[in-house]
Structure formats: structure tokens, C-alpha cells
Amino acid sequence: MTMKSRNHPVTRRFAGLAVWALCGAALAEGGRPAVPLLPRYVQECAACHVAYPPGMLPAASWERLMKTLPQHFGNDASLDAATQRDLSRWLQANAGGGAPPPQDRITRSAWFVREHNEIPAAVWQRPAIRQASNCAACHTRADQGDFNEHTVRIPR
Template identity: 60%
Template sequence: MKTTFWIGVAVLTLFAQGSAGADEHGARSLSVPLLPKYQQECAACHLAYPPGLLPAASWQRLMTSLPQHFGSDASLDPASVAELQRWLLANANTAKRASKEPPPPQDRITRSSWFIRQHDEISAATWQRASIKSAANCAACHRQAEQGDFNEHRVRIPR
């Protein structure tokens, strides 16, 4: 009877964590509600990538290098940087596996080992299609990427 009780407690605890818990890859939920400031500032140029896609150290480096943000000047006022940085770090990938892996080169999501593993069947030619343009264009294949939904069963690779 005690064992059944503790199994029930464990199941309820996992259920209660819901989207705030870890996903099957050990990453925090990718569907965390986006901070309006993040949506306003970052999604103006690209998909507002869910903060769970990178570890805190990567977000920290990205936020301190905004004047040279992947070839663009994405500078923001200090108050905005502080607000965004707090939110990104609070919602970053905290999985033990993420902290053991080396940071993605140049902190690029598309060069992280988990991204490469998940997309290893995609050819270089597919990424270069006019309808996709690059591996960083998540929304080309993941139609609900803006909502943090990257479920592989809903992927549609455009021609």
C-alpha cells in the first residue's frame, strides 16, 4: 500500500510540473509564455527562440554581445538588456546534459549537439531551399515554432 501511495505521489508531482517541467530531452519547456519585451525586440528580426533552447551561459554571452549580434547591431538600452537577460536566464535550459555539453559554437542553436542530432537526416540542400533559407528558420518546417511547439510529428518540410 505504501508503494502505491508513493508511486501516486510521484506521478502527480510529474503531472503537476506540466509545461514547467523538463521535456523528453531534459530541457525546460519550450512553450514558456514569451516576455512582451522579448517578443518586441527579438522577434522584430527573427523567431523569438524559446529560452529553453540554450543554456544560461549562452544567453548570457548573447546578451553581452548585442552590438555584434550575428553580423547586426542589436544594441538595446541597459534597462531592456537587464530585463531580457533576467527572463532568458530564468527560463534557460537547465538540464544536466546541457551543462555538460560544450556551448554551441558562437552560441548558435543550430550548431548545438542536440539540434544536430535532431536534424541529422536533413540534407544541406534542404536547408538551402528558397522556402527554408537556413537551419535557423525554424518556422519554415515547424509551423507552430512561434508557440514553442517543435513536435516532430507536426513537421512539414516545404519544397
């Protein structure tokens, strides 16, 4: 490649997009690097729902959620004090940025609404999906913390 072709606007734009795509694959929502999920977090939280990556909510939301586990969205998700303390610290250290969403619900966050705005309301009502928080219904690798749109399969 010549110096002239390397500095061509199209070449520079393509190179920039390639870097953005590669880096973006390793970033969680809010621009923070994706972190491996803590095994204890997966054990405790994925027993009932997807173990959401900590970058999906800001620290203030995780703090409130962890303090209200006995009333966790209508369920008692209480943990022993040591586990609650350890998971709280890990969630705080790896939380995303931005403003807390209404009711600290991931599905009400600005980025979630933006990413799912093309989904018709009827799709959320399908028996295999039932609700927006059932990420694994469409995101085939949600259990691995991977929400890449290229692996989405919307059930009929």
C-alpha cells in the same frame, strides 16, 4: 482492468510511454519546463527571427549573446539598458542546461544536430528555408514556441 493486466510488461511500458509523451510536450529542450515567452522578448527578438524559447540555450550562451547585441550575428540588435537587463534576467532564469554550443548557435547544439541529422544538406538550401536558423520555414508553430515534429512541414 485486472491487477494482473495492469502489471503486464506491455501495459506498464505503454503507461510509461504515455506519461513520457504527456510530460515531454510541456518540456523545453534540456528537460526544463517550457515557459510562456515574455511579451517584451517576443517584441524585440521576433522582429528579426523566431523568438527562440530560452530553454534552447544554456545560461552561459544567453549571457554572452545579450552582452554582444551590437554585433549579434552580423547585425546591431542593441537594446536600451533596462530592456537588456530585464530580458537577460528572464533568459538566465529560464535557460536550458548542458554545454554551450559552438559560437552559442542553437543550430550547432548537440540536440539540434541530433534532431535534424536526417535532413539532407540540399533541403537547407531551398529558397523557402535558406538556413537552419529559419525554424519557422518548417516548424509551422515556431512562433508559438512549439517545435513538435508532428507539425513540421518541409517546403519544396
